[in-house]
Amino acid sequence: MLTSAQIDRVVATALAEDAPWGDLTAEVFLPADARATARLTAREPGVLAGIDVARAAFRLTDPAIQVTDRVADGDRFEAGTVLAEIEGPARALVQAERIALNFVQRMSGIATLTRAFVDAVEGTGTRITDTRKTTPGLRALERHAVRCGGGVNHRFSLSDGVMAKDNHLAVLRSQGLDLTEAVRAARSKLGHMTRLEVEVDRIDQIEPVIAGGVDVIMLDNFSLADLERGVQIVDGRAIVEASGTVTLETVGPIARTGVDVISSGALTHSVRSLDLGLDATVAAGA
The missing domain is CATH 3.20.20.70 (Aldolase class I)
Known part of the structure; x- marks a missing residue:
């Protein structure tokens, strides 16, 4: 099983690599009190994996960010499907965005390819x-x-x-x-x-x-x-x-x-x- 401790360890390392001293762009462009909402949306069909990993990227950046799942790990989806909605402080949200996407995109790619293999031997x-x-x-x-x-x-x-x-x-x-x-x-x-x-x-x-x-x-x-x-x-x-x-x-x-x-x-x-x-x-x- 994928544990929260495993997730946090990997995600924390990735966040530290990506923004070791914070997100300079967000700090100079976005007001400190600005808030943002975002949608994680599929641009092609697939199978979801890694939503908890993406959630950890936002949570470890700022616990005030809220992630609401619309699709669960293991579910198939079509292009255009909203997979999750994210809301919280704008600076933290855009800081965590790339790391969250990197993980969920790769993990969903693995899940999608695996499902194709499984379907082929059905x-x-x-x-x-x-x-x-x-x-x-x-x-x-x-x-x-x-x-x-x-x-x-x-x-x-x-x-x-x-x-x-x-x-x-x-x-x-x-x-x-x-x-x-x-x-x-x-x-x-x-x-x-x-x-x-x-x-x-x-x-x-x-x-x-x-x-x-x-x-x-x-x-x-x-x-x-x-x-x-x-x-x-x-x-x-x-x-x-x-x-x-x-x-x-x-x-x-x-x-x-x-x-x-x-x-x-x-x-x-x-x-x-x-x-x-x-x-x-x-x-x-x-």
Whole structure:
């Protein structure tokens, strides 16, 4: 879950970067007692994510700013939809505007792309998940956006689960270690609540890994035919994850091979921020 502490930490850093000594433009152009109202409006269709992050940008700039949601995280919207209304001291509102928009635009872009992936595999039973290819420092926010789009999250960090990838296996081979025994040895060191996943890139690696007792097997950069064959070999003995250059065009055919999970780094590393606008009206204070 995305917590208020996570949000405040990231947003406070962004605000300090953007206005380390205040907003000089607002201070010289806007009266100190001026108030403003603004609407966060969609300029294209999408799925919303990050409204609480945008709210934090305004709140941490000035607690007197009020943000009223009109659309909730995870909701679809059309172009022209008013997503939120903001009201408060004008100087603070325009100071926080860019940071609020930056976060909600990026997060909504992730949610919108994720929803497109989820829609593309509808009816197959396959789940769409993200990867660790996230923006440094923004993982909690970007993972929340994936969930808003209907996806699920992979392990949050290297500390959350065991996932042996190609470089791990290369080290094992260089030491002359048997793959099955290496997986069994790793399994013996884990508590019963911790899952073990191993990535393979060849069909002949599947049985040795399964014999070692994995919970999840990742079939990396397999052809569609090899994915189908891999699912048949595993035969329900482990969760099957497909990965490797997954795109919106390929995710549907991959899902129809029968894999349980498809992971895609594109959900976070190749996303386009959604076009949202924040237009304010400023009036003198009473």
